[in-house]
Amino acid sequence: MDRAGLVDHVRSHADGVLSSLGPDGQPQAAYLAIGATDRGELVLDARVSSRTVANLRRDPRVAVVVGGADGTTLQVEGIADLPEGVELERCAAAYLDAFPQFAASLSDDGIVVIRVRPSWARYGDYRPGGSSSVDVDLQVVVRRIRADEWELARDLRLDALRDEAAGIAFLESYEHAAAQPDEFYRSRAAASADGDDVAQLVAVEGRTWVGSATVLVERAGSRDYQGRPVERSRAVVVGVYVRPEDRGAGAIDRLLEAAARWSRDQGFDELALGVHVDNARAQASYRRAGFVPSGVEFTGSIGPEIEMVRAL
Ligand SMILES: CC(C)(COP(=O)(O)OP(=O)(O)OC[C@H]1O[C@@H](n2cnc3c(N)ncnc32)[C@H](O)[C@@H]1OP(=O)(O)O)[C@@H](O)C(=O)NCCC(=O)NCCS
Numbered sequence: 305m306d307r308a309g310l311v312d313h314v315r316s317h318a319d320g321v322l323s324s325l326g327p328d329g330q331p332q333a334a335y336l337a338i339g340a341t342d343r344g345e346l347v348l349d350a351r352v353s354s355r356t357v358a359n360l361r362r363d364p365r366v367a368v369v370v371g372g373a374d375g376t377t378l379q380v381e382g383i384a385d386l387p388e389g390v391e392l393e394r395c396a397a398a399y400l401d402a403f404p405q406f407a408a409s410l411s412d413d414g415i416v417v418i419r420v421r422p423s424w425a426r427y428g429d430y431r432p433g434g435s436s437s438v439d440v441d442l443q444v445v446v447r448r449i450r451a452d453e454w455e456l457a458r459d460l461r462l463d464a465l466r467d468e469a470a471g472i473a474f475l476e477s478y479e480h481a482a483a484q485p486d487e488f489y490r491s492r493a494a495a496s497a498d499g500d501d502v503a504q505l506v507a508v509e510g511r512t513w514v515g516s517a518t519v520l521v522e523r524a525g526s527r528d529y530q531g532r533p534v535e536r537s538r539a540v541v542v543g544v545y546v547r548p549e550d551r552g553a554g555a556i557d558r559l560l561e562a563a564a565r566w567s568r569d570q571g572f573d574e575l576a577l578g579v580h581v582d583n584a585r586a587q588a589s590y591r592r593a594g595f596v597p598s599g600v601e602f603t604g605s606i607g608p609e610i611e612m613v614r615a616l
Contacts, residue, residue, distance in 0.1 A: 307344035314340035317371035324359035339402035344510035375431035454493035515546035539567035
């Protein structure tokens, strides 16, 4: 089971027991309604004056069990907090999706939203006919996109083009991408999901797309994505993006590793990319993934870039 399975389990059971640590370190448990965000965080509400909230403010470590009556259970250990700002909005929206009947109580100043970020989880299935338990894989999943995910691919692309680094990261403008018809994104997703010419890889946490990288195969005799003639067929990574809130957590390493694996499977022995000379963060992440400057420098539509390559 992965985070997406955790989300499904929580949403289909919707209640459980949360255990926090009391003033003397003793466990204190409470039975609560429990929802899940698309990212696989657990969301609950509680009275601001409750002992649970007092406990979490003192020590955020919690254990939660979701479900059980039907023979399937999810045990979770994690860190709880009381989110604020946009994070509170996101968590409250997930909670109210599950429990619209609590809308009035959530707007009460005496009620707070609790979020639990799982650090470990185990799913058990003890229904008649079998008995099994499996640790939940909480890592970000990296996989190729599916053709029917064109809207998710479009939304991530549009978010990337509004990033503050977009001017030194992407050749396309937000306005240009936003004006493209649905058919453009449908056919791009179909081409990126299958075949040997292009593969869009996506990093997914639960059900949330947190980043993407695309490998283009440039055939000898064609023109590359910058419009330059291609002398020798090669694989190139483009469209590299990780959402700001997910940076520094390893998604880029997994995306580049998957890009390298796919390119190797296509028979290439080298993976290349172009990066703006001023994009120091991207360059550092590429170096960490084994890319080194090839010595080729060029000026494209976003300004001066260097080429970096990684042997496969
Ligand atoms: C480029 C990108 C995908 C990298 O992913 P990330 O999760 O941010 O990368 P990480 O945080 O894992 O690694 C960044 C590296 O840059 C370093 N770094 C962070 N900020 C930096 C800065 N301002 N200047 C220089 N280096 C910086 C980090 O220390 C880290 O290097 P280290 O592993 O040697 O310590 C992401 O930042 C992004 O989407 N940026 C906007 C779009 C973009 O620039 N795409 C690339 C187009 S070529």
